[in-house]
Amino acid sequence: MLFQVGGQGTRPTFFEMAAAQQLPASLRAALTYSFGVFALRRPFLHKILDYDDEFFALLMLVLESHSLRTTDASFAESLYGLRRRVANISIKKSTLTAESSEKTHDLGLRKNQKILSVVFLVVLPYFKSKLQSMYNREMEARLQASLWGNDEPRLDEAGFHLDQGETSTHAVGRTNAEVSSLTHFRKKITKLVVICYPWIHATNEGLSFAYQLLYLLDATAFYSQGLHALGIQVCRATGQELMDSSSKISRIRSRELEGLRGPTWLKAMQRVLLKCIYTSLDYAQTGLIAAVFFFKMMEWWYQSAEERMSAPTVYPPPPPPPPPKVAKNGVPLPQDRSLCPLCCQKRANPSVLTVSGFVFCYSCIFKSVSQHKKCPVSLIPASVDQIRRLFHDL
Template sequence: MLFQVGGQGTRPTFFEMAAAQQLPSSLRAALTYSFGVLALRRPVFHKVLDYEDEFFALLMLVLEAHSLRTTEASFAESLYGLRRRAVKIKSRRNGNPSHHAEFSNLEKRQKVLSVVFLVVLPYFKSKLNSVYNKEREARLQASLWGDGDDRLADVNFIAEVEPAVDSAGRSAQTTSRRHLTKRIQRVIGILYPWIHASSEGLSFSYQLLYLLDATGFYSLGLHALGIQVCRATGQELMDTSSRISKIRSRERERLRGPAWLKAVQGALLSCTYTVLDYAQTGLIAAVFFFKMMEWWYQSAEERMSAPTVYPPPPPPPPPKVAKEGIPLPSDRKLCPLCSQKRANPSVVTVSGFVFCYACIFKYVSQYKRCPVTLIPASAADVRRLFHDM
């Protein structure tokens, strides 16, 4: 196999890395959906949705900083038992061209830059994406309805003539800012597709190389920081627990002030530790709840939008032979008109009986009816059959 399917070795599988990378997006979708449902009943939550990028970036900043500080892994990586390690590639001696990697704990600089790559860069990418979408919608609207500035040119001119000098200066400053904002949006609209395509292409390249075991770096950011993700051992998990306990004990020892102030600060620290300890479980439960509700509502919408399938109606009863009509022969292969084997069998569509083409065409053309049922018919109701029963 090109990649590890089981959990052997310290190198994580491709599926573990992909799951850890996709967890933040699933978490954001779950939180957005939850706040959207709450906003239907409590309009105050609309403000959270208006600043969705900022609130989610702040939440991830707290979670990622705490996770990197205590476990030396991102929030998603710690859920899968993964750890980040600083790697140094050294060549072996004795003329051997092969290389080997040496792992060590993360430096403070690498932790800070990891937070930048995990939180800050995705935040700016999300803002650029929103600006690009607005610019694209504006261009589409301008192509359909024309530029709004042209329609409001006369109104703006009248509004700029009436104010005083101070108001005119403010209006000119506002106009210059507006033009600068539009220029920035146009530049983003031109450059963002190339930036996004380059980012996605590099990400795909690194993931493909990681899948083929050609590199130990899963992304360009990890390669730039000199960090590889490794699977944590049992001893490392125990060391992490002891490290967290030591950090919290040192933080409690740093408390200063009267006894009541220390008690309040200790209670706040305990609440903070509890929230951070159960944040992983709670947020994973939120993702699970979101996926379940998404499946539930999608199934309900499919059931509501699916067309109602009714059973097919029963076939109409066959037409009866009229008393004055020609009787049917005992052999079904014989023509009722000439009592001979049918030649060029043809059916009368109004009744369904089969005759010779020459016989039925001559009869219908003369009498304007079916010879068996006496139902009115014309020559256009005679159809040729290519398979005679």
């Protein structure tokens, strides 16, 4: 599954390099999310989530080693049709003011460069993740201590309550001495990480930004400081290289299968095991890209669902109340709706009784409600506080 984004020449575009660099982070998020969903029904998967750094580093170690060995590119770069080449740059200057001329030769990666590439792609990100976690835990602990103090039950250095167990004095003293020295060493390491990590992180991010900006402006051929340190350039693979990659993989696997040693049954088992590994590696790219796509789709789905749930609900307007009814023993309504039901004259200072909705003269309804404490038409209990003046005639 190879992609080749547009562009001219062998130099990849900035967006190709950025996409290849961001793919491992998206892949890790997708795998973590998938395992988190599965762990809801299979609790034993929480053990994998507890060691997600180690699990992902081991997975990427296998993928990156296989990809560099077969295609001379990292796992993410091979998906975008990119290849790593040795950059031998020779600069010739005729005069001090003359322009420099550069000549770049693309060569295949050497064995030590492949090993160092794996170190830069897997080992260093793993240690960076562990340092980030250690720094975050220490800062959270300091913040909690500053807010709440250290009022929690005290534990000994080995993690047990101080009054737990009955051991000999010699064993306790030896254990306490060993644990004390180990704890002292850990505290020194943690303190050193807290002091140095922000500077290391800021320096690394600043260099990364500088290299990416220079690469975007076509001022350097190296996208990152790691590639510059290794003397490696990333180039767009040619059509012939893309076609030859499958034959190269076939030759490597044929040599491995022919180099098996041992009894016939052992060679058969090794052959089956290698074929299973080859099949897993062949489908790893498709499966992992499908995992990233699935993660992005689920992220969009749940984000849309949360937005729908958090959005204010618009309800339709309530239906109007039913029209008031004239009670059997109440005052009948005149045929002319502009007349007051009490005085049968044109309403003066029209006012409505809110409990029933009928309109009267203000003086008429005020006297009636004051005496009878109810609406004269519907006989619903009412008070003078429920009389409202109407101003539609003004």
